[in-house]
Amino acid sequence: MAFGKGCHLHLIDGSAFIFRAYHALPPLTRKSDGLPIGAVSGFCNMLQRYVEGNVGSDVTHVAVIFDKGSHTFRNELYDQYKANRDAMPEDLRPQIPLTREATRAFNIACEEIEGFEADDIIATLARQAREAGGACTIISSDKDLMQLVGDGVVMMDAMKGNRVIDSEGVEEKFGVGPKQVVDVQALAGDSVDNVPGAPGIGIKTAALLINEYGTLEELLDRAEEIKQPRRRQTLIEHREQIELSKKLVTLDENMELPFTLDDLEAKDPDPEELLAFLTEMEFRTIVKRISDKLGVEPPAIEAAAPAAADPAPEMPPFDAERYEWVKDAAALQVWLDRIYERGYVAVDTETTGLNEMRADLVGVSLCVEPGQACYIPLTHKGGAADDLFGDDSLAEGQMPLNAALDLLRPMLEDPSILKIGQNMKYDAKIFARNGIALAPIDDTMLMSYAMNAGLHNHGMDQLSERYLGHNPIEIKSLLGTGKSAKTFDRVPVEDAVKYASEDADITLRLWQTFKPQLHRKRVTTVYETLERPLVPVLAKMEMSGIKVDRDTLSRMSNAFSQKMAALEDELYELAGGKFNVGSPAQVGEILFDKMGLEGGKKGKTGKYSTGADILEDLATLHDFPGRVLDWRQLSKLKSTYTDALQTHINAETGRVHTCYSITGANTGRLSSTEPNLQNIPIRTEEGRRIREAFIAEEGKVLVALDYSQIELRILAHIAQIDALKQAFRDGLDIHAMTASEMFNVPLDEMTPEVRRQAKAINFGVIYGISGFGLARNLRIPRDEAQGFIDRYFERFPGIRKYMDETIAFAKEHGRVETLFGRRINTPEINAKGPGAGFAKRAAINAPIQGTAADVIRRAMIRMDDAIRDLPARMLLQVHDELVFEVDKAAADDLIGVAREVMEGAAHPAVRFDVPLVVDAGIGDTWAEAH
Incomplete structure (x- = not known):
């Protein structure tokens, strides 16, 4: 078919597919000979999804374009071009030619040209398609290709749900249209490709300049007119470098190609050739999937000799038509018999909402073997969500709720049956509210977190796509979105069966994939001692909730309103007139236009x-x-806390029930939502007052126990800082001691201001604070702040040694570890550019913060048994603090028991060189107890 009007060309950025596949998936080797094939496997899955997603579309021509070699004409122009790129990983190198073979096996044109980058080939083909009157879609998110967009050419980001990037998308990214992208890139440079650009000019400034002057050439010719001295000098002095940069970023649209558009005609794969290649690679799952789609018998793949590590299990393809709708007790009993025969089952609940303290149970799904799952609908309504008459009668084909739960309860509570879930805390609370104590459990979300913290999120959809190559049914396809969204009990049961059963099926497959990997990645202990046992502890805490006094919140809201009004009057006076304090734009105009402050x-x-x-x-x-x-x-205090907290008071319990996320932070710290009780500011008097609204029930008190400076103690231990260790052993004021060491001030002459500065440095260093950041915190000049930090490292050289060694370990291994073996992956540690500093700071902090998080997890897990005989319950965890509610008469007993648990929580796994100290407080409110 000759390419012309009405034709549509797809150009796939092959390198993007390869590196996405390599970095997104765990290493994989061919069983027969140990050849690395993980990237090839991911690449084939991506091509297969591409082919399936474009069957019957308007695509008439398609090609995958690759880079060939690393030396191109740009290296002749500038020998440092891409010089800072890391060498290709050794296990990826042998996979590169196999990705070309894979492309040809799918019967897709595969093109590369020595001395030119794939981007230049794509640019030339896009121009040819445009001139021939056809359309062109570039499947990539590479910003360098955005200069090609327009006049029938768009980009599509396959990694983000096939999001289309048109001219507006380019302008959103660069601040200019596609035709001006090269001018902006020439000014801003590119740290990834080592394009120099204009020193000190970033994307935003470059866009402003190009929008003002029209073109780069016009800007450089009129550089003398620019008012800002430094910017003017930069453009004049670096003109030659900027012009070179434009040559480096401009794609060559006029290459002589040894093929034509007509050679790229889209063709169906040859089943025999495609399956032969996939079989040679020993890709059992994709071979089975494609064979089933083609209706042919899958080729046999000979079993290899047993490998040192257990291979990932082979699983049948997903088939929603095979899932069972359980309508009565007899059918459910068949499933229960199968579960008892197997000894484990994947379980998932469907509910009317995401708040497990308010949502109602709608149905339960079960899976005992991949591909074999069922759904037990319980409270689906017969009428549609928009039923004019509000029909709330139950749909047909459902068991009575209580009858089904009575049958399920013995199995769900049976200690001999393992219940497997994804985010099992949610399901455990739903079952608990229906009188079922779910145990024992395994949780695939927590398994992924233990192995892959820092690499990706751990939601089921993402895990399914990444590790099973399967895109689950989207919930919004059933519920809709926005104001018209319905609840799950309004979903027709036949649709619910497919969705809910698939969730249980995915969960079981993830469990079978992850469970053997825990010991290979040496995180079994972390999962078994720090992750899984925390689920029932948190579920119990969340269901307990904490009492909040609505009247106190209301009074605080009024007080905050009055203080805000007083501040507004002060601001009006400083500004010389009234304005909207809540408008960032008006604040900016006053600061930079009216007051003339620099930095706008x-x-x-x-x-x-x-x-x-x-x-x-x-x-x-x-x-x-x-x-x-x-x-x-x-x-923010008013809107986020004193106003919003009132809406979170549960009507049934009169208490606020926050929800903790075990996987909310890479370091092992818990995060809290609905409402977030971990971000209540405590540095200001107003922030601290929010805690006055959290109160004890009549006859009880709140007790707060807080680790004293635990992260500094851990730092002293890990970095072996003798001065800090001795100070902690002697019970000294650590901030005063640091100030005395740094500023040569005797302890008895210490002023609050000097101690405050030392405290800011102590805590700032843990987080890798810069002189810039410390200057902000202390509101002092930057050079003075940097001087403080330099002096700190001089006095405590062990800290610098710890930092350097931690970064070196992270660069070599791609992760850091806590003292308890928790792995925090650091995929950005070798990155160049602005993100590099953040990645290093995160790597330095993670072992310290993560170890502290592990300590308090261990304390929480042990606490339940320790306080079992006391009239007390644990209500909240806020970083290094635990909050309890206890009968007044037993408060001192609780403090004695809980303090012992917390101070000894690290034992026997870790013995710190410094003591862990826990401060305790008692009060009618959280503020008094803290």
Whole structure:
């Protein structure tokens, strides 16, 4: 078919597919000979999804375009081009030619040209398609290709749900249209490709300049007109470098190609050739999937000799038509018999909402073997969500709720049957509210977290796509979105059976995939001692909740409103007139236009940025930005806490029930939502007052136990800092001691201000704080702050040694570890550019914060048994603090028991060189106890 009007060309960025496959999937070797094939496997799955997703579409021509070699004409122009790129991983190198073979096996054109990058081939083909009157879609998210968009050419990001990037998308990314992208890139440079650009000019500034002057050439010719001295000097002095950069980023649209568009005609794969290649690679799952689609018998793949590690289990393809709708007790009993025969079952609940303290149970799904799952609908309604008459009668074909639960309860509570779930805490709470104590459990979300923290999220859809090569049915396809969304009990049962059963099926397959990997990755102990046992502990805490006094919150809201009004009057006076304090745009105009302060930066909307970081910098120079920060903090306290907390009080219990996420942070720290009780600010008086609204029930008190400076103690131990270790052993004021060491001030002459500075440095160093950040925190000049940090490292050289060794370990192994063996992956540690500093700081902090998180997890897991005989219950965990509610008469007993558990929580796994100390408080409110 000759390419012309009405034709549609797809150009796939092959390198993007390869590197996505390599970095997204765990290593895989061919069983017969140990050849690395993980990237090839992922690449084939991506091609297969591409082919399936475009069957019957308007695509007439398609090609996968690859880079060939690393030396191109750009290296002749600039020998440092891409010089900072890391060498290709050794296990990826032999897979590169196999990806070409895979492309040809799928009967897709595969093109590469020596001395040219894939981007140049794509640019030339896109131009040819446009000139021939056809359309072209570039399947890539590479920003360098965005200059090609327009006039029938678009990009599509296959990694983000096939999101289309058109001219508007390019402008959103760069602040200019596609035709001006190269001008912006030439100015901004590119740290990834080592394109120099103009020093000190980023994407936003470059876009502003190009929008103002039209073209790069015009800008450079008129550089003398630019008002900012440094910017003007940069453009004049680096003109040659900027012009070179434009040559480096401009794609060659006029290559001589040894093939034509007509050679790229889309063709169906030859089943025999495709299956032969996949069989040679020993890809059993994809061979079976494609054979089933083609209706042919899958070729046999000879079993290899047993490998040192257990291979991933082979599983049948997903087939929603095979899932069973359980309508009566007899059918359910068949499943229960199968479960008892097997000894384990994947379980999932469907409910009317995401808040497990308010949602109602709609149905239960079970799976005992991949591909064999069922759904037991319980409370689906017969009428549609928009039924005019509000029909709430139950749909047909459902067991009575209580009858079904009575049959399920013995199995769900049986200690001999393992219940497998994805985010099992949710299901455990749903069952608990229906009188069922679910145990024992395994949780695939927590298995993934133990192995892959820092690499990706751990939601079921993402895990299914990544590890099973399967895109689950989307819940929004059943419920809809926005205001018209319905609840699951309004979903027709026949649709619910497919969706719910698939969830249980996916969960079982993930369990069979992950369970053998735990010991290979040496995280079995972490999973078994820190992750899985925490589920029932948190579920119990969340269901207990904590009492909140609505009247106190209301009074605080009024007080905050009055303080905000007073601050507004002060700001009006400083600004010389009234304005909307809540408007960042108006604040920006006053700061940078009216007051003439330096550092103003406008976004693509033309408005000044007035984020907290900018205002914190300016607060060292002027009162106005500091007052705005104070106003914003009060506004947030009011909206996020004193107003919003009132809406979170449960009508049935009169208490607030937060929800903890075990996988919410890579380091092992818990996060809290609905509401978030871990981010209540405690550095300000107003923030601390929020805790006054959290109260004990009549006859009880709240007890708060808090680890004292646990992260500094862990740092002293890990980095072997003798001065800090001795200070902790002697029970000294650690911040005063640090100040004395740094500033040569005797302890008895210490001022609160000097101690405050030392405290900021102590905690800042743990988080890898820069002089820039410390200056903001202390509102002092940056050079003075950097001097503090330099002096700190001089006094405590062990800290610098720890930092350097941690970064070196992370670069070599791609992870760091806590003292308890928790692995925190650091995939960005070798990255170049602005993200590199953040990755290093995160790697330095993770072993310290993660070890502290592990300590308090161990304490929480042991606490339930320790306080079993006391009239007390654990209510909250906030980082290093545990909050309990206890009968007044037993408060001291609780403190004695809980303190012993917390201070000894690391034993016997870890013995710290410094003691862990726990402070305790008692009060009628959380504020008093803290």
